[in-house]
Amino acid sequence: MLKYVLKRILAVVPLVLLVTALCFALMHVIPGGPEGVLASNPKIKPDDLARIRSNFGLDRPLVVQYGLWLERVVFHGDFGLSYVTGEPVSEMIGKRLPATLELMGSAFLLSLLVALAVGVVSVLKNNTAIDSLFTVGSLAVISIPVFWLALMSMMLFSVRLGVLPSAGMFTVGTPFSIVDHLRHLVLPTLVLSLVLVASWSRYARETLLEAMSADHIDVARAKGLPGTIVVLRHALRNAAGPIVTVVAMSIPILFTGSVVVETVFSWPGMGRLFYEGLLRHDYTRLMGIVFVSSILVALFNLLADCLYGILDPRIRYAR
Amino acid sequence: MGSSTPALDTLDKKASAPTRKPPAASGRHVTPSAAAGVVPAGRKNLFCRLRERPLAYAAAALLGLVVCGALLAPLLSPHSADAIDISNKGLPPSFSHPFGTDDMGRDLFLRVLYGGRISIAVGVVAVAFSLVVGIVCGGAAGYFGGLGGAVVMRTADLMMSIPVFLIVLLFASLFTPGFFWLCVLIGSIQWMEVARVVRSVVISTKQNEFVLAAKALGVPELRILWRHVLPHTTGVVFVTATLGIAQAIMIESTLSFLGFGLQPPAVSWGGLLRHAQGQLAVTPWTAVFPGLMIFLTVLCCYILGDFLKSALNPTRRSFHRISR
Numbered sequence: 272m273l274k275y276v277l278k279r280i281l282a283v284v285p286l287v288l289l290v291t292a293l294c295f296a297l298m299h300v301i302p303g304g305p306e307g308v309l310a311s312n313p314k315i316k317p318d319d320l321a322r323i324r325s326n327f328g329l330d331r332p333l334v335v336q337y338g339l340w341l342e343r344v345v346f347h348g349d350f351g352l353s354y355v356t357g358e359p360v361s362e363m364i365g366k367r368l369p370a371t372l373e374l375m376g377s378a379f380l381l382s383l384l385v386a387l388a389v390g391v392v393s394v395l396k397n398n399t400a401i402d403s404l405f406t407v408g409s410l411a412v413i414s415i416p417v418f419w420l421a422l423m424s425m426m427l428f429s430v431r432l433g434v435l436p437s438a439g440m441f442t443v444g445t446p447f448s449i450v451d452h453l454r455h456l457v458l459p460t461l462v463l464s465l466v467l468v469a470s471w472s473r474y475a476r477e478t479l480l481e482a483m484s485a486d487h488i489d490v491a492r493a494k495g496l497p498g499t500i501v502v503l504r505h506a507l508r509n510a511a512g513p514i515v516t517v518v519a520m521s522i523p524i525l526f527t528g529s530v531v532v533e534t535v536f537s538w539p540g541m542g543r544l545f546y547e548g549l550l551r552h553d554y555t556r557l558m559g560i561v562f563v564s565s566i567l568v569a570l571f572n573l574l575a576d577c578l579y580g581i582l583d584p585r586i587r588y589a590r
Numbered sequence: 591m592g593s594s595t596p597a598l599d600t601l602d603k604k605a606s607a608p609t610r611k612p613p614a615a616s617g618r619h620v621t622p623s624a625a626a627g628v629v630p631a632g633r634k635n636l637f638c639r640l641r642e643r644p645l646a647y648a649a650a651a652l653l654g655l656v657v658c659g660a661l662l663a664p665l666l667s668p669h670s671a672d673a674i675d676i677s678n679k680g681l682p683p684s685f686s687h688p689f690g691t692d693d694m695g696r697d698l699f700l701r702v703l704y705g706g707r708i709s710i711a712v713g714v715v716a717v718a719f720s721l722v723v724g725i726v727c728g729g730a731a732g733y734f735g736g737l738g739g740a741v742v743m744r745t746a747d748l749m750m751s752i753p754v755f756l757i758v759l760l761f762a763s764l765f766t767p768g769f770f771w772l773c774v775l776i777g778s779i780q781w782m783e784v785a786r787v788v789r790s791v792v793i794s795t796k797q798n799e800f801v802l803a804a805k806a807l808g809v810p811e812l813r814i815l816w817r818h819v820l821p822h823t824t825g826v827v828f829v830t831a832t833l834g835i836a837q838a839i840m841i842e843s844t845l846s847f848l849g850f851g852l853q854p855p856a857v858s859w860g861g862l863l864r865h866a867q868g869q870l871a872v873t874p875w876t877a878v879f880p881g882l883m884i885f886l887t888v889l890c891c892y893i894l895g896d897f898l899k900s901a902l903n904p905t906r907r908s909f910h911r912i913s914r
Contacts, residue, residue: 286748286751286752289748290752290757293757294757294760297757297760297761297764298764407645410889410892410893410896411889413888413892414836414885414886414888414889414892415885416840416843416844416847416860416863416881416884416885416888417844418843418844418847418848418860418863419863419877419880419881419884419885422863422866422867422870422877422881423877423878423881425870426870426874426877430870430871430874520750520751523751523752523753523754523755526753526755526756527753527755527756527844530755530756530759530848531844531847531848534848535867545756545759546848549759549760549763549848549850550763550849552763552764557760560756561753561756561757561760564753564756565752565753568751568752568753569751569752572751
């Protein structure tokens with residue numbers, strides 16, 4: 272098991288290298304390069320620009336620059352300074368990361384619970400009206416654009432009904448209260464989780480149905496166990512592995528969704544930081560966020576693989 | 591539905607076409623109807639099944655309506671999509687303006703129809719690109735395997751396990767691509783799924799005796815792949831393409847909503863929503879209708895994809911066992 276985990280960790284390295292190298296190349300290919308922001312500032316003279324270029328090491332060959340960037344990131348956790356605000360990027364990300372993780376975590380948990388519940392219920396009520404309602408419903412939910420859902424829920428709950436706040440993490444000018452914070456969390460979490468719920472519940476239903484056709488399920492039924500117990504105790508165990516894999520595979524969707532949801536709801540997280548960086552072409556910041564996101568996604572995948580091994584002993588012994 | 595018939599049609603013709611080349615003909619004749627994984631249903635059969643499934647039938651009809659509306663846009667409304675008319679600004683939906691007007695008095699119904707042209711066109715072209723890349727890569731990887739195949743599939747795996755949309759956003763914001771490059775950009779994160787399904791069907795199909803027979807008769811490898819193996823992927827490719835169009839429309843609208851899609855005057859559904867974002871409290875209908883169109887179009891594609899999946903693949907109908 273340990274050997275397997277180590278192997279997987281090593282497999283993450285080329286992935287992160289590839290992604291960051293791609294982004295790095297991209298930033299330097301664009302007209303103006305990374306210092307394009309500075310060049311467009313009329314107060315900065317050409318010789319200032321040359322000085323800045325040599326200070327930031329932008330006059331060196333690309334490969335050397337990438338190597339230096341990587342060295343600083345890996346050994347010092349230093350992503351460089353933002354080209355727009357001058358702040359250290361690692362500090363910027365560090366400040367925004369908790370908010371993003373909070374939003375993603377709550378959306379993740381909510382969707383997992385709901386998706387499993389929907390999956391189990393539709394298997395128990397297979398080929399009934401409830402089952403087909405869930406099936407059509409999940410198709411409908413998948414088809415809703417996230418940003419539109421965000422706009423619509425904002426319009427309904429914040430503008431029309433006025434029951435929930437529309438933006439931010441706290442009410443400005445009031446002392447911190449957990450209730451206030453949770454009220455701000457409700458809409459972004461609901462919107463972000465709806466996308467995942469739909470695809471996960473569909474998949475949970477399918478794998479559960481497949482697991483239900485195994486022989487040991489027939490035995491459990493023959494013993495006279497009630498349907499709920501059969502599904503929860505006997506089928507869900509077999510289905511858990513594939514479900515974990517699919518859940519892990521959709522983690523990138525969570526990052527995509529967080530960019531959109533955080534932008535619409537002004538949630539001060541990493542997704543919004545990324546969006547603002549895109550608008551200003553702040554390349555150190557973008558590089559940093561892409562790096563952190565790929566590492567996080569790779570970690571989640573690793574976790575899912577280990578979990579799969581724990582849930583399904585057949586995999587563990589096969590290795 | 592119109593988009594899916596032509597290729598199935600050609601497949602039928604291929605099956606019943608007079609055989610000009612006797613050696614390859616036997617293999618060719620067996621191809622469409624042999625029980626090798628996916629059996630593409632005939633055209634008539636497919637339409638019959640569509641009739642049997644009212645939901646899929648409705649989806650096909652609605653999708654046809656949306657496409658026709660987008661194509662015939664100028665004929666459907668007396669207004670002009672770009673004419674600014676301050677005296678009519680911010681009107682709620684009414685008989686003369688079915689979707690209302692926006693903050694500059696432009697008829698939203700017409701703007702939504704024109705937006706549909708862009709959204710649907712991007713979806714279709716992006717998927718076409720992803721199909722070409724995916725079929726070539728998946729077909730080659732499945733048929734020839736080897737180091738090249740491994741590299742292709744590893745790349746696909748890699749791309750499926752990174753937050754690839756962030757990189758697409760990066761591309762789109764740095765280069766502000768035009769129509770063609772936007773489609774290429776979206777297609778380049780969609781080809782992996784195509785390659786994956788094509789590869790798996792090719793691998794299972796190439797085990798068949800007719801492939802061995804063709805090889806024994808000296809048919810060149812590429813020709814075997816093209817004439818005898820790839821036609822078997824038609825079913826899965828259709829399903830993937832239908833779902834792919836839905837996803838491409840979604841990606842395009844997300845990019846446009848964030849402001850990194852096509853630049854005005856080309857305004858897609860996502861672009862309309864971007865504009866509406868600032869007017870939520872004043873003219874809420876400008877935010878409702880474009881989103882509703884994305885929703886309906888994508889939903890119809892998904893329902894059709896679901897229908898095609900079950901109609902083109904008989905092996906999936908095995909879940910009756912549980913419903914005792």
